[in-house]
Amino acid sequence: MFIVRLPELTYKKLSAFFIPLGVSASLTSITHVIINGTLSRGENAAFIIACYAVAMGVFGIVERPMLVFRQVTSALVKNHRDFKLVSIFFIYVIVVALAGCTILGYTPVGSWIYINIFNATPDMVNEINIAFRVITWVVFFSGLRGIYQGILINQLATNWVSYGVIARLIGMFLAAYIFVQIGWITGATGSLIFLIGMFIEAVFSVYKAEAILRKKLAVPNPEDRPLQKAEISRFYFPLLSYFVMQSLLVPLIYVFLAKSEHIEMSIASFALAFSIVNLILSFFMYTHQLVLQFYNDHRRKIIIFVIFISIIPTLLLVILCYTPVGMGFMTNVMGADEVLSRETLLVLQFFIIKTLVFPWVDFLNGFLMLKRQTGKMLFAQIGNLIVVMICLFIFIRLFPQWNGVNGAISASIGEMAGFIIVSYIIYRMTDRYFERKRQRLNAKAKRR
Secondary structure: OOOOOOOOOOHHHHHHHHHHHHHHHHHHOOHHHHHHHHHOOOOOHHHHHHHHHHHHHHHHHHHHHHHOHHHHHHHHOOOHHHHHHHHHHHHHHHHHHHHHHHHHHHOHHHHHHHHHOOOOOHHHHHHHHHHHHHHHHHHHHHHHHHHHHHHHHHOOOHHHHHHHHHHHHHHHHHHHHHHHHHOOOOHHHHHHHHHHHHHHHHHHHHHHHHHHHHHOOOOOOOOOOOOOHHHHHHHHHHHHHHHHHHHOHHHHHHHHHOOOOOHHHHHHHHHHHHHHHHHHHHOOOOHHHHHHHHOOOOHHHHHHHHHHHHHHHHHHHHHHHHOHHHHHHHHHHOOOOHHHHHHHHHHHHOOHHHHHHHHHHHHHHHHHHHOOOHHHHHHHHHHHHHHHHHHHHHHHHHOHHHOHHHHHHHHHHHHHHHHHHHHHHHHOOOHHHHHHHHHHHHHHHHHO
């Protein structure tokens, strides 16, 4: 395991490491605002946006295997040899992913999925296919970006992650402006804007990370144990399964909310509230990297730092829910009417528990990544999903008039359940647990 060892770690250095990661994650959410804002200027905007949305829905599934590589390289790579091993593994994964994209984009399989799973109409299929064929290349550059960003993170060059995202957004703004000026706005336009942005971000990541690999990681440290191929698989596949299961949460909630008293208001208020919560929490989605890079050498400082930053998303949400700022944000920024704004703010109040717990779940998951026990993360995610479904089933039957609130309560309770499970898993890995277990066995042996 690569751990950066610093003679002195200050909170200023921790902030310099963490803030660029948080900023880059928050800025990335602007990507789809740029694209949807461009597509909305088309002649048949609703049709174009719907086609692009279906293509993006399929893309979101096939991109999942690429997103994991950021964690793989940041956790496992400590020299150029390790990176080469991970790169070979990446090639295998990307070949499979691109083969799947080819089948979806150029055979009737894709058309069947669009119509039967995403409820697309037959006249949408051709437009979706063109958009998806373009967006297929985003899968490759997304993986390339992730594998090199892991190097930037474990070498504390997180400012370059932010530079890449900023350059990406500038490139997307320029591309969107040009497409609007020339009047070429289709579903493929959104895909091409996305591709241009991802290409730019990947170039920044590759440029800086390659320089680091040549200068700082070219020669292995004799004290480091060489990375084995099997270790990569054992780390990667459980983490991939974790992310895939995580992506099932919202669709499952929508299925249950469709049984609410007011279906449209229920789903709309939950969707808006969930997007706001995700925007707030996106800044804190890299808490696990603090553990991966610093925990072994600076345990106490990392815990104190996480205690401080974990409070921030809850404070932001409390301000939105209980001050006039919330209504102003909903009407002026989100563009919701007064009824939807009030309903969404009510739903947001029940997400406060989730914002309190989420940074700590990510922190504890970082500990499991550090110990290369990613398989154990699945237990917490499975528990989360089961609890969410049980809560939704009960609340929808008893209180259908609560609408989107049922989704927020269930999601928060599920997050808390996941936190309890992962906490218990980590407790079972501590010396204290094994000491108590040894004492119980000794006491049992004496009674015999």
